[in-house]
Amino acid sequence: MSKVLKELLTANKNYADNFKEKANLAMPPKRRFAILTCMDARLDPAKFAGIAEGDAHVIRNAGGRASDDAIRSLIISHKLLGTKEWFVIHHTNCGMETFTNEIISDLLSKSLSTSTLVDDGWYDDGIDSGTSAAKSIDWLTISNQAKSVYDDVLRIRSHPLVAKDIPVFGYLFDVKTGQLVEIPEATAVGKPTELSHSVRK
Amino acid sequence: MSKVLKELLTANKNYADNFKEKANLAMPPKRRFAILTCMDARLDPAKFAGIAEGDAHVIRNAGGRASDDAIRSLIISHKLLGTKEWFVIHHTNCGMETFTNEIISDLLSKSLSTSTLVDDGWYDDGIDSGTSAAKSIDWLTISNQAKSVYDDVLRIRSHPLVAKDIPVFGYLFDVKTGQLVEIPEATAVGKPTELSHSVRK
Numbered sequence: 204m205s206k207v208l209k210e211l212l213t214a215n216k217n218y219a220d221n222f223k224e225k226a227n228l229a230m231p232p233k234r235r236f237a238i239l240t241c242m243d244a245r246l247d248p249a250k251f252a253g254i255a256e257g258d259a260h261v262i263r264n265a266g267g268r269a270s271d272d273a274i275r276s277l278i279i280s281h282k283l284l285g286t287k288e289w290f291v292i293h294h295t296n297c298g299m300e301t302f303t304n305e306i307i308s309d310l311l312s313k314s315l316s317t318s319t320l321v322d323d324g325w326y327d328d329g330i331d332s333g334t335s336a337a338k339s340i341d342w343l344t345i346s347n348q349a350k351s352v353y354d355d356v357l358r359i360r361s362h363p364l365v366a367k368d369i370p371v372f373g374y375l376f377d378v379k380t381g382q383l384v385e386i387p388e389a390t391a392v393g394k395p396t397e398l399s400h401s402v403r404k
Numbered sequence: 405m406s407k408v409l410k411e412l413l414t415a416n417k418n419y420a421d422n423f424k425e426k427a428n429l430a431m432p433p434k435r436r437f438a439i440l441t442c443m444d445a446r447l448d449p450a451k452f453a454g455i456a457e458g459d460a461h462v463i464r465n466a467g468g469r470a471s472d473d474a475i476r477s478l479i480i481s482h483k484l485l486g487t488k489e490w491f492v493i494h495h496t497n498c499g500m501e502t503f504t505n506e507i508i509s510d511l512l513s514k515s516l517s518t519s520t521l522v523d524d525g526w527y528d529d530g531i532d533s534g535t536s537a538a539k540s541i542d543w544l545t546i547s548n549q550a551k552s553v554y555d556d557v558l559r560i561r562s563h564p565l566v567a568k569d570i571p572v573f574g575y576l577f578d579v580k581t582g583q584l585v586e587i588p589e590a591t592a593v594g595k596p597t598e599l600s601h602s603v604r605k
Contacts, residue, residue: 205489205571207435207436207437207489208489208573210435210454211437211453211454211491211584212584213454214452214453214454214455215452215453215454215582215583215584216583217454218451218452218454218582219452219581219582219583222581222582225446225582226579226580226581226582228445228446228579230444230445230446230497230499231445232445233445234408234411235408236408236412237443242438242461242462242463242477242481243431243461244429244431244432244433244434244457244458244459244460244461244462245426245429245431245457245458246457247450247455247457249448249450249451250419250450250457251415251416251419251420252412252415252416253411253412253414253415253416253418253419254415254448256445256446256447256448256451257445257446258445259445260443260444260445261443261445261464262443262464262465262466263462263463263464263465264463264464264465264473264474264476264477265463265476265477265480265481270473270476271473271541272465272471272472272473272474273465273473275465275466275471275541275543275544276443276465276466278512279466279499279500279508279543280443280466281516281517281518282508282511282512282516282517282518282519283499283502283503283508283511283518283519283521283526284499285518287518288406288408288409290412296431298431298480298484298485299480301484302484307480307483307484310483310484311479311483311565315482315483315565315566315567315568316483316567316569317482317483317484317486317488318483318484320484325484334564334565336564336565337565340472340476340565342476342480343476363535363537364512364516364535364537364538364541365516366516366517366518367516368517370406372409378427378429379427380420380423380427381416381419381420381423381426381427382416382417382420383412383413383416
């Protein structure tokens with residue numbers, strides 16, 4: 204058994220030993236909101252946004268991007284589980300800013316094993332992996348933090364299956380301070396374009 | 405300002421006020437692993453798996469499914485940021501077990517607003533949304549918990565851009581006990597098919 208697996212199972216035993224009333228939490232998020240953010244190891248959305256078990260949906264991928272899959276999740280979150288406000292939260296110093304589609308395609312064609320980021324770019328000493336499969340993938344890299352938040356809020360707002368009364372807020376998490384900083388242009392473009400269903404009725 | 409937004413920003417201020425040495429965390433996950441799990445509000449991966457800021461990547465979507473987007477994130481996690489072990493963790497009482505592609509397509513064609521799950525199925529009092537866009541989406545619903553973990557570990561293991569030396573473990577989180585329960589068939593199919601790159605060299 205690997206060290207990581209052993210540590211993970213030990214941590215889980217401690218958690219389960221004190222699970223108590225969490226056994227009775229309902230499936231729909233109690234505070235009726237959802238966060239879309241990055242998988243980055245430095246981010247703990249429960250801590251930086253004050254979320255307890257049962258409170259909110261948390262969706263995470265590389266970059267916190269509004270991919271089709273993230274939007275699938277958000278639509279399910281609202282339509283079937285009742286969330287009414289959504290937050291798109293990218294962050295400073297994101298790994299997605301360190302490469303392009305071309306760079307990762309090239310690295311993966313050389314080797315599937317871990318590459319290293321050195322001062323003058325990515326370094327890969329692997330042997331040819333014999334695959335060009337990476338070329339067909341949009342890796343959703345980021346070239347400008349505020350713009351990526353704006354683009355993703357806009358993509359969500361414009362989606363034909365997203366209810367028009369859900370506000371979508373745009374924020375950046377600063378990994379140097381722990382602070383959430385609003386991207387006002389993103390929040391503005393994420394404003395509801397209809398009154399809420401419950402108000403309208 | 406909404407109640408949720410106000411609470412979230414207050415919680416964030418408290419977090420940032422005590423951020424301290426977390427400002428110096430490195431981008432690559434220190435403990436070199438990644439978790440793919442569900443967005444479900446009852447799940448807090450940092451707590452149930454003992455993950456501190458800086459330790460590990462966490463990828464989440466509706467169901468914790470190995471979608472193309474989740475696999476995009478995992479490949480970046482290994483190739484560019486050095487994770488070496490991956491965990492697929494679905495859970496009991498998942499919302500993704502409560503509907504099918506047909507049901508959600510039908511509900512969304514009636515209305516984009518929240519529907520209610522009642523004893524005899526989903527209930528929707530909305531007006532016609534006029535959209536059939538939902539029909540073209542695979543919502544990645546779940547009909548059997550252990551099988552969905554197995555299928556997703558297998559999908560990751562079989563992907564042409566996934567390094568063959570990464571172990572992929574399959575687990576279910578029990579929302580009644582907080583315990584992680586292994587799905588042995590999934591972990592078995594997720595075994596590395598090559599020795600690790602560093603061992604081999």
